[in-house]
Amino acid sequence: MKKLILILAIAISVPGIAIFLSGCEAQRSLAMQKSGAQLWAENCVRCHNIPSPSAYNDVDWETIGLHMRIRANLTAEQQQKIVDFLKSAN
Amino acid sequence: MKKILILLVLFPFALMHVNAQDFKPSNTQFMVRGYGHTGLNFYNVDGDKTSTFVGAAFSPIFLFKYNNKFIFESELEFELEGNKLNIGLEYADMMYVINNYITVRAGKFLLPFGTFMERLHPSWINRFSNKPLGFGHDGIAPSSDIGLEVRGAFPVGVSTLNYAVYVTNGPRLKTGDDEPDEAGMLLFVNYEDNNLNKAVGGRIGLLPFSNSSFEVGFSVYYAGNVGDTGSEFDGVNALLWAGDLSFVKQITPIRGIIDIKGQYNHSQIGDAVYNDPGDAARATYTFNNQSSAYYAQLGYRPSMSGNKILKNIELVTRYSTLQTPDGSLWEGNESEMSFGINYWLSWRSVIKANYHLKTKAVAGADNVDTQAFYLHWAIGL
Structure with missing residues (x-):
């Protein structure tokens, strides 16, 4: 006890x-004020290498973003900024 | 004739309109991801050498996004073992985002007990071809369970705090009736609960710096009863806790990424009296059922190097230990030192060359040394 x-x-x-x-x-x-690109570089690498934005299409990034938000405990703001960046850069 | 000409002119535009509609994304999305690996294993156990190619392991992950708040995830495991195909369900759960700070998961999910099993065990993420001692499906700590979980993350100033609390079926105590050598171990996945008691647990993680480079976490898991209802083991409890840390950062003076990971697991199971069919002199026995395991891992990748080959090489080392209870039939004291050179073919595909030296202390005898060399290829999908 x-x-x-x-x-x-x-x-x-x-x-x-x-x-x-x-x-x-x-x-x-x-x-x-952190940008989506900064958050992408800082957070993905906590577990795995940083994915290329061209690895998936916009629709896939939406699904992956939601999945990673829950699995990797990202905040809602971090998820949104990272997904917006990946969609704009692919 | 005039009508035909008009139709011919308009036809390509009509076709473009149809095509545009065909590719309009829907809210509902289905996606298959996953990972797999294959390779060569070489062992030297006190001079007895063996080598074998290990069959490919494939773990597809199915993601079904119903909308922006609801997602279903499931992972299957296909693995060749002893000329048989083993199929397992690693997890299958529904996740619903209630608001910015609360998400609910229900089903069979990876438990946030530390970070290794929840985040780091997939072969394309794990820097080594094997798991640290005491971690994994046969480890001393849970990897997945069936139940309900609430989790979330939120900023606290420059820091980020994340949490998870859950209630699950909980573990079942192995009494030794089926496998005497494993009496006192916990079996963590109970598809059908063996008693009315549920396990409760949680993890709290803190990323104190704004660049998220450092995370420290603490997990606890408690089951008030791990014995079968009405059995002599009814009322035996279990308390497990873990501490974890992670530091990953690109450091300019050393022109690369430093990756430090570690986790300590501790398990304390209540006292119980077990039968010993193999020893007539002591029909029953008991022991202090306490186990621990930890690993510490360091990786360096010269990611800022101008050399295309050098920047994809990663050097890793890991030390792990496992201590199981004295007096039990599974007592042991093992440690493993590992070294690896990984070559990243892409951000999600890696060739791993690992060397491991495992030492197992044996009471009243010489230590058993096992050297292992693994050459594996792993890929994330």
Whole structure:
């Protein structure tokens, strides 16, 4: 039971750390202004190589984008920007 | 005659209109993706050498997007093993996006217990041809289960926080009745639950930097009862937890991408008394049912090199260990050191040349060393 309490305490403390790290307003607006190309380069590579926009067509990218949003835990904004970029660049 | 001429002039435009309608995309989309691999395995177990080509493994993934909120995913596994074709259902689940922060999944899904099995195990993503010790379908932690999950991600300042919580059928305790050597292990996929208790778990992940290069996660999984209802194992519980981290970034001074991954799994199963048919002196026995496994992996790819061949080469190394309970019939202490050179033919196709040295400690005897060399080709579809 003590272990469970310790584990839960760690789990609860993670959001607290996130809030602590979120202090800088300038950095926050920088993150919001990221382009789809930047997000594509930064997020896909977390698990696999960066896919070429020409690998799939616009319709496929819509499906893949939704699938990856859920599987890789992308935010809704990240998904939309990445898919928009891939569709514009293929 | 005049009418015929008009028709001839208008016909190509009418045809173009029809063609344009033919290719108008619908909201409903069906897509097949997946991955596969094949290759050569060479083993040297304390001087006993074997080599064999391993049959191609093919894992098609079916995606059915009903609309922009609803998607169905399923993965099948086709694999040759011992002159037989094994077919498995890795996952099959429905996913519905409720809003920007909440998505619901239901069915058989990959569990977010750490990141390896959920995100990194496919052969075209995994930098090695095998999985780390203690990970995978026969590992000490769950890879998939049947149930319901809520997950999502949202920005918190410059950081991104993601979460997943789920309830599933949960694991079943192997009592040793069928396989005495595996008494005390957990069987994670219960197509039909063996009791009224459900397993609950979740993962929380934090990407503290705005460039998403670093992620740290913590997972927990608890089942209050893993024994069959009414059996002597009714009430045995299991608590598992995992920590994971990932750092992937292109670093200009070293002209390439550094990829660091790691995960630690811990399993604690409640006390139980098992029968030992192979040892008349001790008809029953018990043990502290605690296991752990972890891996740490480092990769470097000189992606910024001007040389076309060099920029597609990736050097990887991994260390993994597995410790299973002392006193059990499956007790063990294994470690594996791995090195690999991968050549990327494209962003989703790779040739992997891996060397592994596995050491297994055996009580009262010399360690068993296994050297393995794998030459595999993997592709994502």
